[in-house]
Amino acid sequence: MSTVKDSNLYTIMHARKSVRVYDPTHKIPQKTLEEIIKEATTAPSSSNLQPWKLLVIQDDKTKVELRAIANNQEQVETSSAVIAVLGNAEMYKNVEQIYSQNVAEGHMDETTKDIMITSTNRSYPYASLEVRKNIATFDAGLISMQLMLVAKEKGYDTVTMGGFDKTKFVERFDLPEHIFPVVLIAIGKAAAPAYGSSRLPLNEFVQFI
Template identity: 80%
Template sequence: MTKEKDSNLYTIMNARKSVRVYDPSFKISQQEIEEIIKEATSAPSSSNLQAWRFLVIQDEKTKVELRAIANNQEQIETSSAVIAVLGNAEMYKKVEQIYTQNVEEGHMGEDIKDRTIKNTHQTYPYAPLEARKNIATFDAGLITMQLLLIAKERGFDTVTMGGFDKEKFTERFELPEHIFPIALIAIGKAAAPAFGSSRLPLDEIVQFI
């Protein structure tokens, strides 16, 4: 039996496009960006460790610098803000804080909290750095998609960018060793419509066995 679609959700999903031409005079407040990110943090994450971090760049001079780091992409400078999605390779160090809050909010009991904290300390610190970065990158993808949809629901346009010099970004913004850049999100108001895009047929991407 096919469930009736949530028209609002599907409307937003289909309306969201990657916008690269922005109105440079349109500005989004810090408060609204904070609200968007907070709503997006409902995304799932590995062991609920929430390995995502964000750097929001609104300063115009800094955006000019970032444009040079990001292959001269115009939307870096003309969008209202650029949200840098970062990963935390030491996500396990927040496990006590997160699971204590879980208990305080009534999501679980002390026994589950203690067991989860113990298991986390026995596994994550000993996992290879590459594995922990992969976990953080995967989780960053989940929250990024939520952020894009929430922004669209609020009337804003976005585009994600992976084409930037990550080493130069790390140096310019003095990221600590365990924090690494994953993607950039330009957010603002479109000044020109985005291109549509096609999708591969389902039978080329899905196999049932």
């Protein structure tokens, strides 16, 4: 099987930096945000259960409140939007909808759908909450990375933020028990260049056996 190497992908990967200074006057159009998010959802997930929810915070007053929750990080308020990536610990409840859609779109047959649904219902509901939250957190990381790369391809900058009070976030946005915050992503137009960053050499963290 041949391998296709898209040089544009590498350009985007290397151009993406963690930007913390944004143009507060620039507002990303709603349609563009929706396009970025839709493309990001091509990220893989455990059993394709897509255990994520996104809360896109654009309202200026709400961003001021969020800044206080997020350790007073300026980019929360000055970016065009903050995308809160949330995990869904009850992801298995979407299994019928997801696999029925797979059949409707021609990705699998009815027999395979039934097998997958049965398998999911025999395992996920009986896994501990900790296990399900770990799965959802991992998958939330995958969609987050894709979102940042898609945003860069469209000319926007991002930064992820794990430093925020998750308890206060849950209270402020009235999240149900099975939905929990994973990371915040500020997105907008950079007003100052980001710092470069180094990477450890491969021989310090890779072992081929």
